[in-house]
Every structure is written in structure tokens, then in C-alpha cells.
Amino acid sequence: MPDIENVLHNIDDNLNMAVSKLFELISIPSISNEPSREPDIAQAANWLLRELSSVGLVAEIIQTKGHPVVLAQSLSGLEEKQKRLLFYGHYDVQPIGDPEQWTYAPFKPELIEDGDIKRFYGRGASDSKSQLWTFIEALRAWKSVNGEFPAEITVVLEGEEECGSPSLPEFIQQHREDLACDVAFICDAEMWSPTQPAITTQLKGLFHERVMISAPNPDLHSGHYGAVAANPIRILSAILAGIHDDRGRVKIKGFYDDVRDIPDALRKQWHELSRYSGLFDGVELSGGVIEEGYSALEAMWGRPTVDINGITGGNQGPGERSVLPGTATARLSFRLVSGQEPEKVRASFRRYVESLIPDGCSVVFEGISGSSPVVLSQDSAFLRASAQGLEAEWGQPAVLIGTGGAIPLVQQFSEVLGADCIVIGFILSTDAIHAPDENYDMERLRKGARSWVRIFKEIQQMQ
Amino acid sequence: MPDIENVLHNIDDNLNMAVSKLFELISIPSISNEPSREPDIAQAANWLLRELSSVGLVAEIIQTKGHPVVLAQSLSGLEEKQKRLLFYGHYDVQPIGDPEQWTYAPFKPELIEDGDIKRFYGRGASDSKSQLWTFIEALRAWKSVNGEFPAEITVVLEGEEECGSPSLPEFIQQHREDLACDVAFICDAEMWSPTQPAITTQLKGLFHERVMISAPNPDLHSGHYGAVAANPIRILSAILAGIHDDRGRVKIKGFYDDVRDIPDALRKQWHELSRYSGLFDGVELSGGVIEEGYSALEAMWGRPTVDINGITGGNQGPGERSVLPGTATARLSFRLVSGQEPEKVRASFRRYVESLIPDGCSVVFEGISGSSPVVLSQDSAFLRASAQGLEAEWGQPAVLIGTGGAIPLVQQFSEVLGADCIVIGFILSTDAIHAPDENYDMERLRKGARSWVRIFKEIQQMQ
Numbered sequence: 056m057p058d059i060e061n062v063l064h065n066i067d068d069n070l071n072m073a074v075s076k077l078f079e080l081i082s083i084p085s086i087s088n089e090p091s092r093e094p095d096i097a098q099a100a101n102w103l104l105r106e107l108s109s110v111g112l113v114a115e116i117i118q119t120k121g122h123p124v125v126l127a128q129s130l131s132g133l134e135e136k137q138k139r140l141l142f143y144g145h146y147d148v149q150p151i152g153d154p155e156q157w158t159y160a161p162f163k164p165e166l167i168e169d170g171d172i173k174r175f176y177g178r179g180a181s182d183s184k185s186q187l188w189t190f191i192e193a194l195r196a197w198k199s200v201n202g203e204f205p206a207e208i209t210v211v212l213e214g215e216e217e218c219g220s221p222s223l224p225e226f227i228q229q230h231r232e233d234l235a236c237d238v239a240f241i242c243d244a245e246m247w248s249p250t251q252p253a254i255t256t257q258l259k260g261l262f263h264e265r266v267m268i269s270a271p272n273p274d275l276h277s278g279h280y281g282a283v284a285a286n287p288i289r290i291l292s293a294i295l296a297g298i299h300d301d302r303g304r305v306k307i308k309g310f311y312d313d314v315r316d317i318p319d320a321l322r323k324q325w326h327e328l329s330r331y332s333g334l335f336d337g338v339e340l341s342g343g344v345i346e347e348g349y350s351a352l353e354a355m356w357g358r359p360t361v362d363i364n365g366i367t368g369g370n371q372g373p374g375e376r377s378v379l380p381g382t383a384t385a386r387l388s389f390r391l392v393s394g395q396e397p398e399k400v401r402a403s404f405r406r407y408v409e410s411l412i413p414d415g416c417s418v419v420f421e422g423i424s425g426s427s428p429v430v431l432s433q434d435s436a437f438l439r440a441s442a443q444g445l446e447a448e449w450g451q452p453a454v455l456i457g458t459g460g461a462i463p464l465v466q467q468f469s470e471v472l473g474a475d476c477i478v479i480g481f482i483l484s485t486d487a488i489h490a491p492d493e494n495y496d497m498e499r500l501r502k503g504a505r506s507w508v509r510i511f512k513e514i515q516q517m518q
Numbered sequence: 519m520p521d522i523e524n525v526l527h528n529i530d531d532n533l534n535m536a537v538s539k540l541f542e543l544i545s546i547p548s549i550s551n552e553p554s555r556e557p558d559i560a561q562a563a564n565w566l567l568r569e570l571s572s573v574g575l576v577a578e579i580i581q582t583k584g585h586p587v588v589l590a591q592s593l594s595g596l597e598e599k600q601k602r603l604l605f606y607g608h609y610d611v612q613p614i615g616d617p618e619q620w621t622y623a624p625f626k627p628e629l630i631e632d633g634d635i636k637r638f639y640g641r642g643a644s645d646s647k648s649q650l651w652t653f654i655e656a657l658r659a660w661k662s663v664n665g666e667f668p669a670e671i672t673v674v675l676e677g678e679e680e681c682g683s684p685s686l687p688e689f690i691q692q693h694r695e696d697l698a699c700d701v702a703f704i705c706d707a708e709m710w711s712p713t714q715p716a717i718t719t720q721l722k723g724l725f726h727e728r729v730m731i732s733a734p735n736p737d738l739h740s741g742h743y744g745a746v747a748a749n750p751i752r753i754l755s756a757i758l759a760g761i762h763d764d765r766g767r768v769k770i771k772g773f774y775d776d777v778r779d780i781p782d783a784l785r786k787q788w789h790e791l792s793r794y795s796g797l798f799d800g801v802e803l804s805g806g807v808i809e810e811g812y813s814a815l816e817a818m819w820g821r822p823t824v825d826i827n828g829i830t831g832g833n834q835g836p837g838e839r840s841v842l843p844g845t846a847t848a849r850l851s852f853r854l855v856s857g858q859e860p861e862k863v864r865a866s867f868r869r870y871v872e873s874l875i876p877d878g879c880s881v882v883f884e885g886i887s888g889s890s891p892v893v894l895s896q897d898s899a900f901l902r903a904s905a906q907g908l909e910a911e912w913g914q915p916a917v918l919i920g921t922g923g924a925i926p927l928v929q930q931f932s933e934v935l936g937a938d939c940i941v942i943g944f945i946l947s948t949d950a951i952h953a954p955d956e957n958y959d960m961e962r963l964r965k966g967a968r969s970w971v972r973i974f975k976e977i978q979q980m981q
Contacts, residue, residue, distance in 0.1 A: 087837075088836070088837020088838060088839070089836065090836070149839055149840075149841075150833075150837065150839055152833070152839070152841065156736060156737070156844075217839075218837055218838060219838070245742075259741065261741065261840075263838040265838075270802075270805060271802035271804055271805060272801055272802050273619065273950075273953055273954055274615060274619070274952065274953035274954060275801065275952070275953055276922075276923065276952040276953065277825040277827055277851060278722065278724065278825075278851070278921070278922040278923040278924060279708075279818065279921070279922045279923060279947070280801060280818075280922070281823050281825035281851075281853065281922065282808065282809070282814075282817040282818045282821060282823045282853070282922060283803050283806045283808050283814045283817055283818055284802070284803055284806040285803075285805030285806045285807075286806075286825065286826055288758065288826040288828070288829050289758065289761075289826055290805075291755075291829075292755040292756075292758035292759040292826070292829075293755075293759040295751065295759075296752070296755040296756040296758075296759035296760070297759070298752075299752070338735055338738065338743060338747060339733075339734035339735050339747070339878060340746050340747055340748075340878075341734055341748070341877050341878025341879075342733060342747070342748030342753075342876040342877060342878035343743075343746045343747040343748045343749075344748075345746050346745070351745075354745040354746055355742065355743075355745045355746055358745060360744050362741075362744035362749065362840075362842060363749055363751040363752055363755070363832070364740055364832050364833045364838070364839060364840060364841050364842075364843070365831065365832035365833030365835070365839070365841070365843070366751050366755075366829055366830065366831050366832065366846065367829065367830050367831075367834050367835075368828065368829045369828035369849070370613075370615070370828030370849050371828055372849070373551070373552060373553070374550075374551020374552060374681055375551060375681060375682070375726040375728075375827070375849060375851070375886050376613055376615070376680075376827060376828070376849075376952065377724075377726075377825075377827060377851050377952055378612075378615065378827050378828070379825060380828070383829065385751075386832070386833050386835070386838060386839075388740060388741070388744075388838070388840050390741055390744065390745070413804070413805040413807075414804050414805060415803075415804025415805035416804075416805040458741070458742070459739075459741040459742045459743070459744065459745060460739065460741040460742060487736070488739050489737065489738070489839065490736055490737035490738055490739070490841070490844075491736055491737060492736075
């Protein structure tokens, strides 16, 4: 019977140090989809290499075609029956968007008292630097108290999650022996509420698509030619406005062809959940159009969507300019559910767009790699052990949820490694991930780290 | 009988010097709607002050609430029966837009041989620095040969034309005695073709409008909330896509209420013109939607339009970002015809937009000052004299045309000064005004300047 009280105390006692270390990591602007940030990505990887080594893992940086992966292993050579646990996190972050919209500096975290809560702000504060830090801190404390790790450990920290993990499939293939494990914990997901933990068993697929419409002319004077020549913004607006009907359904031909509807049992399970709060804390739904026939939860977790993430064309200001622009561009993302295949949906979308391009105008698509939707088993011993560990820490049962987010590697881990995948994280809707003033709090970091310790104990007790 | 041959020769002989001077002016990036360019605006005004003084005019810089006006007068104290001629031009230019789209540097003009044509590129090369330079060069040559000006001369050079001339109405009111004249030449307009001059007698009104849609939330993660929360880009796209029907008619309620249809006589006159070419040289109309029931020319000159000049929202790149944006903004301009009032049309547009804003979302409008449409008399002795002068220079009759462009001051000059307004210019559709690689050519500068000399002669001979 492992005694974990000393490990939990060790985490509590070292909390200030853990936060201070985490702030070092958040201070590195490791934005993965801005080429100029490559040195920051490298710095973050090196910083993690040092930290994982100091915890007692054998760590290395593995270059890929894109950003490097930090791989660390316990290599303890312990008895065969030892379980093999893999932890996945990502150290890259989203761009900050418009800096004017941030109240706090995105890469200079400090503790801010917010009532009883000690909060900190920064890009990556929640997604996902605090997440990976929970299991590194748990491993550190366990090793420090017990002199050894709770199991054979592999840690995989990726640097390209926020741009769709393009290099990960090849990395997993090439290192599948290093990565062999009984269970892979993917630590990049939500809690159900500030007080109730969750395990995510249903994830959407995802692909991005960039669409640039060009008129036959470069920029023209709109006073002279606005009445007669093509305006790419007008064409693009019609394309975007035509994607949805007013019941929230996607009108692209074939979009729903392969969609498996949410199974009744799951609908019932999610309906039960609806009595809890938390998921929409701080988020105002008015003005949104939820697909007719589905609850907000069902639409988020179980129905495919098309989202417009960005648009740009013509005069961007500051002043006015009477221009008929030569081009207009939109960026979209597609969230897919069971049954849908990214490339098939992408092809439907492109056919839809092409059907609306007038003679003389043209369209260029730029497709960004996709991932398929994933449904994980709700019937796994590791899942039960994890749920018990989470409940022990939080005092409330862990609920099984879906997510609108995508974690492409879950599918790859399942398929290539044949491991159980358990998706657990401690993110809340109020963390403003991917948005200005992304934030996290000290207490959640503490309880997140302690959760892993309790899960370790449950796993050690598994038959 | 004035002998103008020496004056014309003087212009020919001094052409290289005139071009070299003009290049100095084009090199000053006097962009009127970028606040950071204020020093350049001041520099352009000072440069013109010096040039007008050296021509023999008494010049001063007059500050306004916006950018300064350069005012210059002959003040010769000649006999009362001397005609009073006013020349208007503007020294401000449009922003350059995306610098990547320029083949030539926008503010470093040089002569480029293009077959027989000596062309130069730069923002303002055509609109409107070459235009104002034609009459300054004509005045210089006349004074230099004859020792005096051909009439009492007033020159008004504005620095805010490209942002709607906000300070001009007050300037005209305050200086109406200085500006008193028999005829005002507005030199900022098109020729009919590279070989045929034109006089513009019909101008559209214009106002700009900026529309920002806000969701109730700041930026959100689109994977999590795209299925349920409002997306301002989607709302804005629907608004923009709903402005026109597929016959090119504007669907905004009340938009056509006060529109006077093009008089039959004018339609006939314009129809006669259609056999000439030139206006659409270098412009491809495929993909454009011309209002049903009207020719391209009628739509450009005689029908009101709504143009989308710019749009921006959410992720602007370079990489992808799964963001549900908090705001989206469009910039539009409205081109009005006889009968329409800018503020009334603006109000109709705002009502239309407001009717499409869902609960919980909001819209902020920023209106930029408007001007009314203008129809000038085709029956004026000055117009006849001008037409004769133009024909003498170009060897083809001057045609009477309309324009989709707006020159707000025309209305103000007519109303406040009670002067005849004659709109003449030497711009071509291939000049790429308001667009990348704006350009002009040396021969047109020469013949433009010579045209004014011939017009001076005709005016001196008027009874």
C-alpha cells in the first residue's frame, strides 16, 4: 500500500517554488505558428529538458521536420510487472492576437490576488503550460519522497499542438518503441466545473482551411469601378453567409453525409450532466445559433461545425480608402464528429466555394492538415483508476465529458501504440484560452498535481 | 489676340525641369488619412508654397482643423474687367495599401521607358500631383513669356481630399472673399481616352461608413464555443451579403427612395459616348454585377452604389488560430446620385444593419463626412471656352462625361462662391489611382499643361 500523504504534503510545501518555475516557462513566448518565434520554441524545449532531467528522468530533445519534441523516460529497469505510463503535454502556445486587448502582459506572469484566488495571466498560463506542469510536479514530488517513480514513466512534450501537430504522426511512428506504454495520459483538457473533475472520452476532428478570392483586377478605385467590377469581399461574404441556414445547420452539400448521430445512451448521459454548471461560466451564449434539435452541450461535443476564424480584405485602416480590393481571404476551421473524414469534408467545402466563384474571379485554397474525431472507451481499468484518483482529490466524482477541441495525437496514440488513452486536464472556461488575458490559478495547479499522485496510487493498486 | 505659341514652346522646352520638380513632390508621402504622416503633409504644403511663390503668386499656408490649405493669388491689381480664375487641386494622396503589391517604390519616382512612353510610378503620380502640376506649369510658362498672368489667378491646394475634405466647407466660408471668382477649375478628373479630352459635368456624392460588430464575449476558443456562441464575422458576412440582390440592386430599404433616374437626354448622350473606348482600358469587368437595366457607363455615372472597401476580423495570420473573434469590422463607401442626401442614406443603412444584429451582440458605427452629388450646367460660356481649348490641344473634341468619383468641393464652390465650376483633368483608367503602381506619363503632363494655356487664350477671347 503506497503511502501518499507525504507526497501530497511535499507538493503543498513546494507550491511557491512550482509556481515560480512555471512562470519561467510561461515567460518564454513559444508561439508555434509564428516563424519568428522559432528561437523561443527552442528555448522552451531546452528549459523543459533541464527540468525533466532534474526530476530524475533521462531527457532528450528530438528534432522533427517542425518544432522539436522533448522526450523523457525513467528507464529504471524495474521489474517487468511495473506499469508503463506515458504523459503527453504541449509546450507551444497560441499567438496573442491583438496586444491591445490584453490587460496583463502575455509573457510576464505574476501572482494577482483575486479574492481568495491567487491568479496569474499569460499566453499558455492554462493551455497548456500549467497542464504539463501538474504531472511534472507530481513526478518530482513522488520521486523526491519515495526515491523512485510510481511506474515506468515516459513524458512527451510537443511543440506543435497549436498548429495541428503536423510532425507528430511521423514522430510516433519512428519512436513507437520508446513510446510503448500501457496507458497514455493526455493532459490538455477541461474540468467540468471549478470543483468537479472530468475525463474527456469524446474528441472532435479538426482541419483548417484558408480561402483567398481574387478579382481579375488588382486594387481599383471603388468610386470608378465599384458599380461594374467584381468585389472579392462581396463574393467572400456571400460564401460565408451561405454556409449556415438560420436553424444553425450547415448547408454545404454532403457535409452531414457520414455523420453518426449522437447515440441515445450518450445523449442521456450528457443530459444528466446538464444539471451541473461550469462549462459556460463567463461565456455569454446570446447571439449564437445552436443547431436546431440539439442542446448546447450536444452541439459542442457531438455535432460537426464550421467556424470562421478570421477574415481580411481591402483597406485595413486606420483611415478610409476608396478601394475595390483585388483579393479577400477567410480562415475557417472544421470540427468533425464520428464518421466524418477530414479530407472528404474539405473536398465538399471546396466544391461549395468553387460553385460561388463568378467567371473571371478565382479562388486559392490552402489546406492545413487535419485530424479525425475520436471516441474513447468508457470501459477501461485505467479510466476507472483515474476517476477514483480524481474523486479522492476533488471530493466529487469525475464526470465523463466530450469536447469541441481536438487533440490529434489521441487517435495516433491509440492506433500506433495500442495504448489506453485517458484525457484529463484542469482547464476551465474562464481561463480564456486562445483569447486575451488567458489565466490560471495557484490552487488548481496544486490540486492538479495532487490529482496525479492519487491516480498513481490507484494504478499501483490495480490488479 | 494673345500669341500663345511662345508659351507652348516654353512648356515643351522646360518639360524635363517640370518632371524633375514634380518628382520632388511625389517623393513626399503626403498621405492624408494616416496620422503619422502629418509631417509629410506639412512638408508638401511648404514645398508648394515655395513653388507657387517662385511662379510669381502671393502664396500662404492656411491652417484648418485638419490639414493646411495652400492658397496663392496673383493680386495683380489689373483692370476690373479682368476675369478671375480659380484653380483647385489637392496635394494629399491615398495610403499605399500593401507595399508587397507595388512593383515600383511608391515614393521614389523615376522615368521608365515603356515603348514610346516615358512613364513614372508613385502614389499621387496621377491622383493628383500631376494634375495640379499641369496648371502650375501653365501659369509659370505664361507669366515667364508674357510677364503677367492671363487673368486674375487664385490657386487652392487642399490636403484632405482623400479623406473627404472635412475642413474645406469651413475654409471656403471663411475665405469666400479671397476665393471670389468667375470660374473655378477643378483639376482632378479623367480624360475620356488617351487621345480624347473630357469635361466632367456630373459627379456622385460620397460618404464612408465603418461598422464594427461585437459579440458579447471577447475572443473565445472556437473549438469549444463555435457551435454555441455568436461569431461576429458570420453576422457581418450576412449583413454584407444581404446588401445586393443578384440583379445588382441594393436591397437596403429606402436606398432608392430619392434617386432621380438618369434623364433620357443624358442617357442618349452617354450612349453616344459608348462607341469610344478608353474608360475600361486595363480593367476587366467579368465577375462584376452591373445593375440590371443599365449599361456599365450608366451604372458608373448615374446609379448609386454601395461598395465594401475593407473587412477585418479574427485571426489575420500568418498561422492558423482557432479563435471565435470578439469583433469584426467592415468599411464601406456609398456613391450617391441626384436626389439622394448622404445623411438620409446613412440612416437607412444603419437601420438595415441594426435589424440584423442578434440579441446580445452590438454594433458601433463610425460615419465619415459626406458630400452630395452634383450636376453641372452643360451650358456655360466658360465650359465652351474650355472645350475649345482642349480640342485645340488634343485634336479631338472634348466629351462631356460623368464620374463615379466624388469631388465634394464642387458643390461648395458652386453654392458659396456662385462661380461656374469646370471639372477637367488628365487621368486615365490605366493610371491605377488608389491602387498599387499608380503611374503617369510625361507626354500627358506636357499636353495637360499646354491644354491650360489654350484654355487661357479662349477665355481671354470671351466676350
